[in-house]
Amino acid sequence: MDAFCIDMSLNEENKKTIIISAISIATFVILWEFVSVFIVKDSLYLPSFHSVFYAFLERLTSAEIYIDALISFRHFFTGGISAILIGIPIGIIMGWYQNVFRFFNPIIEILRPIPPLAWIPFAIIWLKLTHEAAGMIIFIGMVFPIIVNTYTGFRNIPKIYVEAAKVLGCTKDFDLIRHVAIPAASPMILSGIRVAMGTGWMCLVSAEMFGVSDAGIGYSLWHFYSLHRMELVVLYMFVLGFMGLLIDVLFRFVIEKNLLKWQKGTVI
Amino acid sequence: MKKAEIQNITKIFVSKDDRKSEVLALDNISFDLAEGDFVSILGPSGCGKTTLLRIIAGLEKQTSGNIIINGKISNEPGPKKGMVFQEYSLFPWKNVIDNVSFGLKMQGMKKEDAYKKASKYIEMVGLGEFKYSYPNELSGGMKQRVAIARALANEPDIILMDEPFGALDAQTRNKLQNELLNIWKNQKLTVVFVTHSVDEAVYLSDKIIVLSARPGKIVKEIPITIPKPRTRTGNEENEIRDEVLRLLNHEKYLADASQLSGE
Ligand SMILES: Nc1ncnc2c1ncn2[C@@H]1O[C@H](COP(=O)(O)OP(=O)(O)OP(=O)(O)O)[C@@H](O)[C@H]1O
Ligand SMILES: [Mg+2]
Numbered sequence: 001m002d003a004f005c006i007d008m009s010l011n012e013e014n015k016k017t018i019i020i021s022a023i024s025i026a027t028f029v030i031l032w033e034f035v036s037v038f039i040v041k042d043s044l045y046l047p048s049f050h051s052v053f054y055a056f057l058e059r060l061t062s063a064e065i066y067i068d069a070l071i072s073f074r075h076f077f078t079g080g081i082s083a084i085l086i087g088i089p090i091g092i093i094m095g096w097y098q099n100v101f102r103f104f105n106p107i108i109e110i111l112r113p114i115p116p117l118a119w120i121p122f123a124i125i126w127l128k129l130t131h132e133a134a135g136m137i138i139f140i141g142m143v144f145p146i147i148v149n150t151y152t153g154f155r156n157i158p159k160i161y162v163e164a165a166k167v168l169g170c171t172k173d174f175d176l177i178r179h180v181a182i183p184a185a186s187p188m189i190l191s192g193i194r195v196a197m198g199t200g201w202m203c204l205v206s207a208e209m210f211g212v213s214d215a216g217i218g219y220s221l222w223h224f225y226s227l228h229r230m231e232l233v234v235l236y237m238f239v240l241g242f243m244g245l246l247i248d249v250l251f252r253f254v255i256e257k258n259l260l261k262w263q264k265g266t267v268i
Numbered sequence: 269m270k271k272a273e274i275q276n277i278t279k280i281f282v283s284k285d286d287r288k289s290e291v292l293a294l295d296n297i298s299f300d301l302a303e304g305d306f307v308s309i310l311g312p313s314g315c316g317k318t319t320l321l322r323i324i325a326g327l328e329k330q331t332s333g334n335i336i337i338n339g340k341i342s343n344e345p346g347p348k349k350g351m352v353f354q355e356y357s358l359f360p361w362k363n364v365i366d367n368v369s370f371g372l373k374m375q376g377m378k379k380e381d382a383y384k385k386a387s388k389y390i391e392m393v394g395l396g397e398f399k400y401s402y403p404n405e406l407s408g409g410m411k412q413r414v415a416i417a418r419a420l421a422n423e424p425d426i427i428l429m430d431e432p433f434g435a436l437d438a439q440t441r442n443k444l445q446n447e448l449l450n451i452w453k454n455q456k457l458t459v460v461f462v463t464h465s466v467d468e469a470v471y472l473s474d475k476i477i478v479l480s481a482r483p484g485k486i487v488k489e490i491p492i493t494i495p496k497p498r499t500r501t502g503n504e505e506n507e508i509r510d511e512v513l514r515l516l517n518h519e520k521y522l523a524d525a526s527q528l529s530g531e
Contacts, residue, residue: 160355167347168350
C-alpha cells in the first residue's frame, strides 16, 4: 500500500523502491507469458499476457467495460451507503446504552456468522433481479463489521473525556454522543468501514456472479467464462482488483487528509 | 458569604459483583469555602481525595451529605463547577482553542464570542502562540495549562483541581504555581486543590485540610494567613510545613499499623 503514497522528493530509498517494484512486475509478466505460451499452450487454462493485453486495448475503447464498472460501483455504493446509514446509528446506541446492547447483541450474534451469500435466494425473491438485490448482499456483508466496530469504539472511549465534557456543561446524552463519543470513537468507526468495504467488495462479485444481477463486472466475468473467453475473464479480474484498490486508496486519502489530523498518520 | 459548603459527605463504595464488600472511602467530611478561598487537601494515597473532588463536581454520587454552591444544593455536574483532572483530559480531536471554547459553546455562546473569550484565557496561561495546535503537539505542562484555561473559560463558581501539577518536573511545577496564584488573585477564584506536595500546599493555600488514611476523615484544618506571594523557605512557612508533615506521617504510621494488624 505504501508504494502508492509516493513521496514527491525522490530520494535514494524511493528510487530503489520504484526500480525494484518495476523489476518485480516485469518478472511476473514475463514468467506468465512464458508459462502460458511455451508450457501450458492452452488459452482456456491460462490465457497469455499478450492476449489479455490486446483484450484490454480493445475493450478500452468500447463502452461496455465502463458500463459494467459503473453498475458494479452502483451496487457497491447502494449496499455500502445503506450499511453505513443503518449500521453506525445501531452501533452508536448499542455502544452508549447498555440495555440496547443487551437487546440487540443476541440477534446480531445469530445473524452475523451467516455468510452474506447465503442471503442470495431471499435477495432475489424479495427484490427480484434489480440493482437493489445486489446492493442487499453487499449491505449484509458490510453492516455487521460496521455495527461491531462502532459499538466497540464507543465502549472503549476513555471515561475521562466524557467526564471532562460533563464538568464543562455538556451533560445531555445527545450532546455527549455528538461532541465527545463520536469523535473519540471515529478512528474505530472508520476502520470498521474500511474493513467492511473489503468484505463488501468480495460480496459484490459473488452476488453479481450468482444471479442477483444481470450486469456489472462480476456478472460479465461469469458471462465471459461461459463463452470461454478466458482472456476477458483475466482482464475483468484485474479490473476488479484495481477498482477495489482505488476505493481503498481514495477512502484512506480522504480520511487522513480531512478527518483525523489530530492523530498524525495512524490507525487506519 | 459562603461560596461553597461541603456538608457531612460520606461515601461508601459497594462492589458491583459482590454486594457484601463495601468500602468506606469518606467519613463525614465537612468544610466551607468563602469566595476567593484557596483550600488544599492533603492526605495519604487512597484516602479519598479524588473521590471527594468527584463528588463535589457531581461525577460521583455521595452516600450521604450535601454539596451546596451559592446557597443551593448542587449534585449534578455542570459548567459552574470547573475541574482539572489528575490525568490528561484534553479532547485530542480538538485544537487548543476549540478545547477551551467548548464549554462556552455548550452553553450557547456564539462561536466568535466563545473564541474571543477562550483566547483571553489561553493568553492568560501563556499559550497564545499555540491556539491552533493539537494536544498531541503539546508538552505535559502545556496540556495542563490548557486544561486550566478550559476550566477557567466557563468562569465557574468553584474550581476543583486534582493534582494538576503532579506529573510535571519541579521547575515547570514552580512556574505553573506562580501563574496559578496570579490568575487566582486577578480572577478571585475559589479553589479546592488536591496535592501530595506539602510545599505546594503551603505555598498556595489559605487553608490546608489534612485527611486521615482510609476512611478519609478530616484530621485538621490549618488556616494560613501569611500574605502571598510567599517564600518557599520562610520561617513561618517552615513551621506550618513541619506541622502538616507530622500529621501526615502519623496518619501513614496508623495506616501501616492497621494494615499489619489486618493481615
Ligand atoms: N469506583 C470505585 N469503586 C470502588 N472503590 C473505589 C472507586 N473509586 C475509588 N475507590 C476506592 O476509594 C478509595 C479512595 O480513592 P481515591 O481515588 O479517592 O483516593 P486518592 O486519595 O485520590 O488517592 P491518590 O492520592 O492515590 O490519588 C480507594 O481505596 C479506592 O480503592
Ligand atoms: Mg487521586
